[in-house]
Amino acid sequence: xxxxxxxxxxxxxxxxxxxxxxxxxxxxxxxxxxxxxxxxxxxxxxxxxxxxxxxxxxxxxxxxxxxxxxxxxxxxxxxxxxxxxxxxxxxxxxxxxxxxxxxxxxxxxxxxxx
Amino acid sequence: xxxxxxxxxxxxxxxxxxxxxxxxxxxxxxxxxxxxxxxxxxxxxxxxxxxxxxxxxxxxxxxxxxxxxxxxxxxxxxxxxxxxxxxxxxxxxxxxxxxxxxxxxxxxx
Numbered sequence: 001x002x003x004x005x006x007x008x009x010x011x012x013x014x015x016x017x018x019x020x021x022x023x024x025x026x027x028x029x030x031x032x033x034x035x036x037x038x039x040x041x042x043x044x045x046x047x048x049x050x051x052x053x054x055x056x057x058x059x060x061x062x063x064x065x066x067x068x069x070x071x072x073x074x075x076x077x078x079x080x081x082x083x084x085x086x087x088x089x090x091x092x093x094x095x096x097x098x099x100x101x102x103x104x105x106x107x108x109x110x111x112x113x114x
Numbered sequence: 115x116x117x118x119x120x121x122x123x124x125x126x127x128x129x130x131x132x133x134x135x136x137x138x139x140x141x142x143x144x145x146x147x148x149x150x151x152x153x154x155x156x157x158x159x160x161x162x163x164x165x166x167x168x169x170x171x172x173x174x175x176x177x178x179x180x181x182x183x184x185x186x187x188x189x190x191x192x193x194x195x196x197x198x199x200x201x202x203x204x205x206x207x208x209x210x211x212x213x214x215x216x217x218x219x220x221x222x223x
Contacts, residue, residue: 033211035213040215041215042118042201042213042214042215042216043157043201043203043213044213045210045211045212048210058210059210059212090156090157097209098209100145100162100164102147102159102162103147103159103211104159105156105157105158106156107155107156108155108156
């Protein structure tokens with residue numbers, strides 16, 4: 001494995017169900033991020049983690065939670081999915097959380113909530 | 115919140131030049147990024163500007179004017195594979211990255 005992997009690739013989910021999107025990176029990056037991408041709105045930050053053991057809220061955190069138990073993994077959980085959470089979810093990472101740090105993106109998870 | 119504006123769509127001919135403009139109003143500024151995203155794929159990094167001026171990288175160049183809150187991405191010698199969305203992103207005073215909605219560039223033969 002090289003870079004960032006996300007699972008599942010796509011998912012159809014019934015409203016009200018709980019779902020965890022997985023993200024793993026093997027670059028030993030300290031900072032990780034979750035974005036959602038919706039047509040016409042661009043990428044919006046959901047949650048982030050500057051280093052293992054810490055997390056923070058982004059622009060659209062409601063309905064989502066994250067954890068960062070170790071450097072490599074950053075799962076995103078939807079506690080009770082709603083149709084408005086239908087989106088493409090991208091996980092990203094950067095070596096650090098500083099100004100010049102480039103973020104590298106995973107392949108995305110396409111989620112449809114019915 | 116942050117405000118980042120870029121055109122929705124642009125069309126150009128193979129071999130031509132296209133300039134994608136981005137204007138921004140953010141709380142603080144710690145750099146501007148351009149990403150390329152092909153349909154159904156992840157965004158990939160193209161360029162980074164933090165100081166005023168032009169950064170050139172092969173066929174792609176990016177310009178920044180911090181006083182005007184303005185950047186552009188210049189794509190030269192367009193190829194069919196350049197058909198993609200181009201995302202302007204600004205790192206604000208809290209080091210968060212905010213993205214514009216993206217500009218879809220279609221290259222025609």
